[in-house]
Amino acid sequence: MTKKVDIGNITIGGGSPVAIQSMANARTTIDIIAQIKELEENGCEIARIAVKDAETAESVAEIKKSVNIPLVADIHFDYRLALQSVASGIDKLRINPGNIGSIENVQKVVSAAKERRVPIRIGVNGGSLEPELFKKHGGVTADALCESALGHVHILEDLDFSDIVISIKSSSVPLTYEAYTKLSKLTEYPLHIGITEAGTKQAGTIKSAACLGALLLAGIGDTLRVSLTANPLEEVIAARQLLQALEMRRFGVNIIACPTCGRTEVDLIKMAEIIEKNCQGVKKNINVAVMGCAVNGPGEAKDADIGIACGKGCGVLFKQGLIVKKLDEQELVPALLDEINRW
Numbered sequence: 001m002t003k004k005v006d007i008g009n010i011t012i013g014g015g016s017p018v019a020i021q022s023m024a025n026a027r028t029t030i031d032i033i034a035q036i037k038e039l040e041e042n043g044c045e046i047a048r049i050a051v052k053d054a055e056t057a058e059s060v061a062e063i064k065k066s067v068n069i070p071l072v073a074d075i076h077f078d079y080r081l082a083l084q085s086v087a088s089g090i091d092k093l094r095i096n097p098g099n100i101g102s103i104e105n106v107q108k109v110v111s112a113a114k115e116r117r118v119p120i121r122i123g124v125n126g127g128s129l130e131p132e133l134f135k136k137h138g139g140v141t142a143d144a145l146c147e148s149a150l151g152h153v154h155i156l157e158d159l160d161f162s163d164i165v166i167s168i169k170s171s172s173v174p175l176t177y178e179a180y181t182k183l184s185k186l187t188e189y190p191l192h193i194g195i196t197e198a199g200t201k202q203a204g205t206i207k208s209a210a211c212l213g214a215l216l217l218a219g220i221g222d223t224l225r226v227s228l229t230a231n232p233l234e235e236v237i238a239a240r241q242l243l244q245a246l247e248m249r250r251f252g253v254n255i256i257a258c259p260t261c262g263r264t265e266v267d268l269i270k271m272a273e274i275i276e277k278n279c280q281g282v283k284k285n286i287n288v289a290v291m292g293c294a295v296n297g298p299g300e301a302k303d304a305d306i307g308i309a310c311g312k313g314c315g316v317l318f319k320q321g322l323i324v325k326k327l328d329e330q331e332l333v334p335a336l337l338d339e340i341n342r343w
């Protein structure tokens with residue numbers, strides 16, 4: 001069991017639900033606020049922003065006033081931006097203490113973080129591994145990533161700071177899986193898991209699902225980001241779908257749809273898409289089946305609460321495996337959506 005760490009109004013680790021993170025990519029304060037609000041409305045639980053200058057660090061206070069989810073400042077190298085972000089009310093820092101210069105600088109950040117109870121995430125990425133570790137391990141390896149992360153951890157622990165979260169991401173699924181598996185045996189700090197530079201929406205989602213799914217099923221990971229070269233909203237949707245598929249969290253309607261086959265005589269793909277779209281944001285924990293034939297449909301969708309099974313130009317609406325009524329093809333989707341609304 002990992003240690004519990006509070007990030008603003010969210011607790012991660014120690015058996016808490018795996019929290020969903022994303023990162024804003026908007027540039028102006030107004031746009032960042034709008035983006036984070038949208039992420040929040042769609043289920044993001046922790047949002048990160050890139051704090052690249054003093055202006056952004058100062059804008060933290062304004063952003064915080066407009067959003068309800070905890071805000072994380074992503075800082076590279078400049079300890080002064082960390083101090084400014086903490087002063088502006090940031091909920092968590094993502095900064096590597098080994099990269100911010102003298103121990104006096106680290107001490108200043110640690111003191112400020114301690115005073116405001118702001119945790120620090122150490123975020124090691126394969127692409128920015130320290131050259132000496134690269135050389136020692138003969139490249140970016142799981143052991144090198146672990147050693148790098150624990151080196152940063154020791155710097156903080158030596159300053160009596162233990163409000164720590166760790167991530168060790170790479171763009172390789174097997175390497176990231178191995179690294180987190182090893183790290184989970186070496187530390188009790190909560191782990192933020194993710195594949196970095198995972199890629200575009202589809203490829204990136206598959207890579208993330210493969211790695212994060214395997215880790216989460218092994219009990220590793222306290223918070224996650226599905227990093228995508230896409231609108232951050234897609235990251236949140238993918239993360240929710242992943243956690244729901246793993247049966248670790250429920251966010252609403254779970255759609256079971258048959259893959260279609262030679263027996264399918266309606267445009268089932270389109271019907272499933274319409275139903276999925278209409279169920280987004282519906283916070284009812286029900287299983288809804290969209291099946292292509294009345295012969296196998298209800299039986300194959302045994303776990304469904306409600307569903308439709310289609311035939312030629314018609315179909316049946318069923319509840320808990322039992323047929324309720326027969327309907328024409330065009331009535332099926334509206335009838336199903338009506339049932340979902342009334343559930």
Ligand code: SF4
Pocket residue numbers: 258259260261262263264291292293294296297300
């Ligand atoms: S439910 Fe029917 S239509 Fe769908 S894949 Fe199975 S047999 Fe084919």
